[in-house]
Amino acid sequence: MGYDLFLGCVIPARLPYLEVSSRKIFEKLGIELHDVDGFSCCPDPTGIEQIDHKTWLTLGARNLSLCNSNGGIISFCSGCVETLKGVNYSLNKDNEAKKEVNDYLSKVGKAYEGKVEVKHFAQVLYENLDKVKDSVEKPLEGFKVAVHYGCHYLRPSEIIEWDDPFEPVTLDGIVKNLGAESIDYDLKMECCGNPVEKSDKDLSLQMIDNKLKAIKESGANCVVVVCPACYQQFEFNQRELNKKNNSEYDFPIFYLSELIALSFGFMPDELGFKFHRIKPSKLFESISFTV
Amino acid sequence: MSVINFEFRNEVLKHNASLSYCYQCSTCSGGCPIALITNGKYNPRKIIEEAILGLKDKLVESQDPNPWLCSTCQKCVELCPQKVELTEIFTLIKNRCFESHKYPEAFYLQGHSVFENGIAIPYSNAIVARRKTLGLPEIKTAPIEEIKTLMKETNFEKNILEGNK
Ligand code: SF4
Ligand code: SF4
Numbered sequence: 157m158g159y160d161l162f163l164g165c166v167i168p169a170r171l172p173y174l175e176v177s178s179r180k181i182f183e184k185l186g187i188e189l190h191d192v193d194g195f196s197c198c199p200d201p202t203g204i205e206q207i208d209h210k211t212w213l214t215l216g217a218r219n220l221s222l223c224n225s226n227g228g229i230i231s232f233c234s235g236c237v238e239t240l241k242g243v244n245y246s247l248n249k250d251n252e253a254k255k256e257v258n259d260y261l262s263k264v265g266k267a268y269e270g271k272v273e274v275k276h277f278a279q280v281l282y283e284n285l286d287k288v289k290d291s292v293e294k295p296l297e298g299f300k301v302a303v304h305y306g307c308h309y310l311r312p313s314e315i316i317e318w319d320d321p322f323e324p325v326t327l328d329g330i331v332k333n334l335g336a337e338s339i340d341y342d343l344k345m346e347c348c349g350n351p352v353e354k355s356d357k358d359l360s361l362q363m364i365d366n367k368l369k370a371i372k373e374s375g376a377n378c379v380v381v382v383c384p385a386c387y388q389q390f391e392f393n394q395r396e397l398n399k400k401n402n403s404e405y406d407f408p409i410f411y412l413s414e415l416i417a418l419s420f421g422f423m424p425d426e427l428g429f430k431f432h433r434i435k436p437s438k439l440f441e442s443i444s445f446t447v
Numbered sequence: 448m449s450v451i452n453f454e455f456r457n458e459v460l461k462h463n464a465s466l467s468y469c470y471q472c473s474t475c476s477g478g479c480p481i482a483l484i485t486n487g488k489y490n491p492r493k494i495i496e497e498a499i500l501g502l503k504d505k506l507v508e509s510q511d512p513n514p515w516l517c518s519t520c521q522k523c524v525e526l527c528p529q530k531v532e533l534t535e536i537f538t539l540i541k542n543r544c545f546e547s548h549k550y551p552e553a554f555y556l557q558g559h560s561v562f563e564n565g566i567a568i569p570y571s572n573a574i575v576a577r578r579k580t581l582g583l584p585e586i587k588t589a590p591i592e593e594i595k596t597l598m599k600e601t602n603f604e605k606n607i608l609e610g611n612k
Contacts, residue, residue: 168586169568172578179583196565196589202519203557203567207545209538211603215561218589218597260600264593311521312534321525347480347520354553355515362484363518428581 158188159230159275160223162240165197166384167232173428174384178232178277178413180427184420185287187280189230195219198239201308202351202385205239210256216243217257217268228273230280232413234308234383238316240274245315276309278382278412279318282326285333293421295335298443301415302376302407303327303338304367306386307347330412331380334419341374343367350389361400364393368405377439378408380415387411391433408436423447449502456501462539468529469495475523475533481516489516491523491533498536507543514541515551548612555611562598562607565589 167174182189196215199205205212216239223229231237247254248270258268281288305324313321322345328338349363368390371379381387387409394405409432417427424447429436440447460466476482476492489512497505505511514537523533544550557567565588578585598604 163586165567168578168583169566169570169574172574172581172583175583176581191584193587194589196594197561197567199561200557200567203554204561206515206519206538206541207550207554207558208601208603208606209542211598211601214597214601215594218593260597263600264596307518307520307522312524321521347518347522349518352481352516352518354557355513355551359481359484359516363480366484 157226158190159227159280160192160225161189162192162195162198162219162223162229162231162236164231164233164236164384165200166235166388171384171387173431174387174411174413175232177411177417177422177427180422181281181413181416181420182277184291185284187284190225192222194222198233198236201235201239201242203354205242212239213243213246213253214257214260216240217247218261218264218266220244220270220272220274221261221266221268223272228275230275230277232277232384234276234306235385237274237276238308241317242315244270244272244274276318276382278309278327278330281330281412281416285329288330288416289333292334292419294419296415296419296445297335298377298445299334299336299415300339300375300377301331301336301410302341302371302374302379303331303344304348304379304381304386304390305345306381306383309382327380327382327412331415334415336415336419339374339376341376342370344370348386348389350385353389360389361393361397364389365397365401365403368394368397368403368407371407372405376407377443378410378436380410380412382412394434406434406438408432408434408439410436418447449500449505452501452503454501455503455506456499459498459501459536459539463532463535465530465532466495466498466536469499469531470529471496472528474526474528475531478522478526480520480522481518485516489513491517491537494537494540495531495533498540503543506540507547507549510544510549514544515554546606548606548609550611552611555607558603558607562595562604563591565591565594
């Protein structure tokens with residue numbers, strides 16, 4: 157059993173500390189992740205796909221052709237999951253496209269069969285919720301979490317086939333089982349605005365500002381995300397917005413794996429929290445969470 | 448004056464037949480976060496209307512509304528009562544913009560990086576060192592010649608090397 161681990165580009169090459177917590181919790185849960193050599197960019201569904209659909213299909217199919225673990229593929233990134241699921245979806249319903257892609261792949265000695273299942277790491281965690289619950293050593297008391305699902309974790313539901321596209325429950329379910337509180341907030345289901353940064357930085361900032369405002373009003377004291385694009389959007393823009401608008405955002409942004417790792421008893425030092433721009437240590441002090 | 452371009456309309460229809468189901472109810476625009484924040488300047492219903500009429504000059508030349516503003520949140524696709532696959536249709540339109548070299552710089556930069564490195568973000572020395580400190584394994588990415596061969600086949604090489612305007 158076990159899964160082939162598809163890391164993608166953003167986490168390993170820019171946010172490697174998020175990879176640390178992710179690997180640690182799966183190890184602790186006894187769920188095996190296999191590293192695979194030779195992956196390219198997934199490719200980015202908000203980037204490459206938008207400029208060249210055929211290249212997106214071809215490179216995606218090549219990545220899928222490299223996998224053979226029984227569990228299929230697991231990824232820590234919602235974008236990678238959407239691409240790999242989307243490529244499977246498109247090629248399995250369109251024989252002509254599948255043949256064309258396989259013609260290309262034959263030039264590099266590869267073949268796409270379409271038999272590899274793809275899962276988001278949060279899906280695997282939710283499917284193992286009892287195990288997760290049993291591994292909690294330090295319940296996250298005092299954590300008032302604003303859960304941000306993000307778009308690509310859920311939609312298009314016909315391709316993702318996981319959770320409800322507008323009233324999802326899985327991430328809230330995990331967070332509650334760690335002993336934390338999930339705080340409802342306005343705009344919970346809105347897009348973080350990250351993909352728009354590529355064409356209009358101001359619009360993208362407005363979108364994240366609106367979300368942060370709503371989170372501030374809700375009384376939450378931190379945010380949890382499951383996608384590196386959302387992570388960067390929340391983590392990297394709070395200071396910029398504060399400078400621009402005199403706002404006072406200082407929400408620590410946690411990857412779901414980090415919250416879980418904390419509850420499993422891992423130390424902030426070994427999780428690389430010092431690489432966060434907004435240090436979680438302030439929150440730990442304010443809610444007397446001893447680490 | 449906009450010119451109806453049947454050829455372009457048929458090209459979109461061939462790529463995605465769901466275009467013909469649209470009855471212009473505007474549910475998509477009502478739920479679109481970018482339409483909301485731009486006061487309707489960006490408007491998915493309008494792009495679909497232009498595609499039905501095959502208005503290539505609006506869609507690809509003047510890009511009005513600007514298809515690159517779509518955040519790909521996929522809300523419209525979920526909400527559309529006619530199951531029009533809006534984002535797939537937008538992708539086709541943006542692909543044509545790419546072939547005409549009319550697309551934003553950031554997409555060029557990502558495309559170029561994947562063409563040169565196989566990945567969107569190459570590993571800097573600092574990151575390689577940090578990964579080591581964090582106890583993470585070394586990453587072996589795709590052989591670049593393999594990626595370039597595929598990108599030549601799909602014609603991506605030609606388009607990306609011609610750049611954006
Ligand atoms: S919601 Fe669907 S049917 Fe209505 S205008 Fe938009 S694309 Fe057309
Ligand atoms: S996918 Fe694009 S057009 Fe559709 S609702 Fe989201 S931002 Fe609007």
